[in-house]
Amino acid sequence: MTTRNVLGLDVGGSSIKYQLASVAADGLPVVVQQDTLPTPESDPIAAFAAIARQLAGDDLAGVVIAIPGLVDSDSGTVLRSVNLPHLDGLRLGPLLGDLLEVPVDVVNDGRAAAIAEARWGAGDGHHDVFTLALGTGIAGCHVVGGEVAAGAHGIAGELGHIVVDPHGELCGCGQHGCLETVIGAPALRRAWRAAGGEGSPRDLLGAYENGDVRALPIVERAGNALGDALLTLLALVDPGCIVIGGGLASSPHRLVQLAVTRVDEKATFHVVPPIVSAELGRWAGAVGCIGIAVDRLTRAVHASAAR
């Protein structure tokens, strides 16, 4: 096996973050290019093919595309993407693969980012990593040995939808009092407005830092709810490391600090693992795509050697 290129595309609603990596015989990828591109608005298969050919030339061994939404990775199909509705139902993997004549994998963007954080980011060195992204939703993903432990039906890790308050608000998922109804960005925004505050959840967190008494109960309730949910995670899943990222986890980290304090105070038989901040930031999705592409390349080499 000589050096070959793999391409990771982390596709968002308006822009694509991509990494192009050169993979040596030992399977180690070296990122040779990293940038952003506008997301094509029409004819996605042809547009992605043109991007891949332009970036990687003839020496392309595989493409992995991360999509914000529900995907069926087995068939390479985008099931539903709120931010990329023109991809809904598209058999992106096989169609683009046929055109480029290389394997094309399609993954959920959160899972790609989780794989990246677990392998090369904040979870590096741990076999068993649970990543959590705090934002509009709460996305959880359990990565064991560098691979997603997705559960029997592909939905494991939904920490945002465990019930923390049975008498709480109706969640988008149909349950009442899910963690998301307390700590999700829309929930924090509503609570902050109801308390007379102005602006975004970040403004709420800023007001909390400045001692605003209106912010205090909202932020503490959210931090405590996250802590309680993490205790449930420790009891059921017992991860070796918890990585927390997403817009609400950064700047300031107060929500996470409150949650960690809660966990330390209330843990009994639990083993509290390191709870750390995500490190790869906005490039995590693209990095994860490269990881998945390298896995496929390595498996192909092994399968070929075994024949």
Added chain:
Amino acid sequence: MTTRNVLGLDVGGSSIKYQLASVAADGLPVVVQQDTLPTPESDPIAAFAAIARQLAGDDLAGVVIAIPGLVDSDSGTVLRSVNLPHLDGLRLGPLLGDLLEVPVDVVNDGRAAAIAEARWGAGDGHHDVFTLALGTGIAGCHVVGGEVAAGAHGIAGELGHIVVDPHGELCGCGQHGCLETVIGAPALRRAWRAAGGEGSPRDLLGAYENGDVRALPIVERAGNALGDALLTLLALVDPGCIVIGGGLASSPHRLVQLAVTRVDEKATFHVVPPIVSAELGRWAGAVGCIGIAVDRLTRAVHASAAR
């Protein structure tokens, strides 16, 4: 590899349930003997060795011992067993292994039973099985591909210690309102006595069947709490099958039926897997020991072939 014998000993406080199996070249075990013996009260290493020699003769390829308590399977040590205190701290695996000159594995009895139910019992045919034993405690165990997914620190699956009522009773583990404080046998006994009932949790369940209004709120609260805990399990772990056994799950099955009804009513995005009763009953622990012994034998053969 010719046919060889493996021995599984499921050691309880007063009796040992054992199975002796003959393992053919294809790795399939055939149980040739199954019975109970009194648990030796002193000199456990010599006593276990005598039992193994007597049952298996010279043709012994491995022993697996299931212990009710905390064990370190890596070192073969019994850490703490309430029912077998004279084994506490004993390096049972290596000491007995040296004497018998075969590998001796030591496992927790609940995990051995879970492996058995997942492979050959009610979970047969499912890759990903979560087993739950309802009794004095609530023991959960996640078995994936026939092996226990024990978590990073060996404590995953503690469904009995997720908090279902933050304002609930103090649990033995130090938290408040764990599932065990609502549905564990001692909790049910206390609630039943407080309501003026007499007898055991089984009597409580019998009274519920007979329409006793004192039993109604206790049993429904317990069933609902189990259902809520199972919803959390579905969201976080997403198992392919849930197997429920233990003294409180059998005869009558009302607690489990109430929990399943609760899950069906409240599930939204969750995928509700088959929720079934354990099948192997009191022999599950010994059966699991045989499974673990066969695994070791098979690995040894593969390692030998690879050399």
